[in-house]
Amino acid sequence: MICADVHNHTIASHGLATVSEMFAAAQAHNLAWYGFSEHSPLPPGYSCPLYKGDLAVTFPAYAAEVMALREQTASPAGGHAGGLAGGKAGSPRVLMGMELDWLPVNMPWMRDVIGHYPFDYIIGGLHFVGEVPVGSPRFWGAEVERAERFARYNAYYDLMRELAASGMVDVVAHPDFIKVCCYDDFQAWLGLPGSTDRIAAVLEAMRATDTAMEVSSAGLRKPFHEPYPGPAIMRLAADLGLTISFGSDAHNTDDTGSHFAELAAYAAAYGFSRSRICVGRERLELNF
Numbered sequence: 001m002i003c004a005d006v007h008n009h010t011i012a013s014h015g016l017a018t019v020s021e022m023f024a025a026a027q028a029h030n031l032a033w034y035g036f037s038e039h040s041p042l043p044p045g046y047s048c049p050l051y052k053g054d055l056a057v058t059f060p061a062y063a064a065e066v067m068a069l070r071e072q073t074a075s076p077a078g079g080h081a082g083g084l085a086g087g088k089a090g091s092p093r094v095l096m097g098m099e100l101d102w103l104p105v106n107m108p109w110m111r112d113v114i115g116h117y118p119f120d121y122i123i124g125g126l127h128f129v130g131e132v133p134v135g136s137p138r139f140w141g142a143e144v145e146r147a148e149r150f151a152r153y154n155a156y157y158d159l160m161r162e163l164a165a166s167g168m169v170d171v172v173a174h175p176d177f178i179k180v181c182c183y184d185d186f187q188a189w190l191g192l193p194g195s196t197d198r199i200a201a202v203l204e205a206m207r208a209t210d211t212a213m214e215v216s217s218a219g220l221r222k223p224f225h226e227p228y229p230g231p232a233i234m235r236l237a238a239d240l241g242l243t244i245s246f247g248s249d250a251h252n253t254d255d256t257g258s259h260f261a262e263l264a265a266y267a268a269a270y271g272f273s274r275s276r277i278c279v280g281r282e283r284l285e286l287n288f
């Protein structure tokens, strides 16, 4: 059983629920650990059409709320042992992470945003390839030719290799999120000679920096019903002995801990039996 969901969002970005509503959902799911990992504020020149407000404005109040809840759920008075002990099922201990947008054109901004709060962990998320927000259907219309799509996949994994090699993050998020608007083309690209090597280079960089690979149930909520990452990448990750981290990437209460039984069975099928969480950026392995 997966007892930690460490990838979650709130109304501070484009989620639909508040910090306390998301926490209540985590309690209802019998989790022992619950991590908030709101998107990082974007640097000047970038904007996400999905975000309701400006994260630079909403983040401080959000972070204060999460830190208060973290303190409350970690204290012995709350029935927990403190230190690195988790909460009891149904009474999760809260962690504060952040999903950092990997934008290597602005390294100082990334360093600054990571250092701004006492995060338990940082998840590196790749949502932009150059100017293209990869999760936006508008950018994957019929006018985008196959050669251009394949070039984007190549560029996506080259960027992800940099992200993994940076050692700046604890987890690389949804390692094939780019399939979200173009599943069939992505599968075709995966079958090309060279694609596997390109992905293997990313996973080897994760291993070299001891960065965990996220296994996310968000893809199970899409029409293609396949976790991030899909089977080919899971096989490579298992062969390399990578560490994994589970998350739902929930943006609403219903998706908190969603499909975790299916997700656990999926990871177990590749031989995984433990997942990682980070407390104060200290790494901890949990059985599932």
Ligand SMILES: [Zn+2]
Binding pocket: 009, 013, 014, 039, 251
């Ligand atoms: Zn989001």
Ligand SMILES: [Zn+2]
Binding pocket: 007, 008, 009, 099, 125, 249
């Ligand atoms: Zn996310």
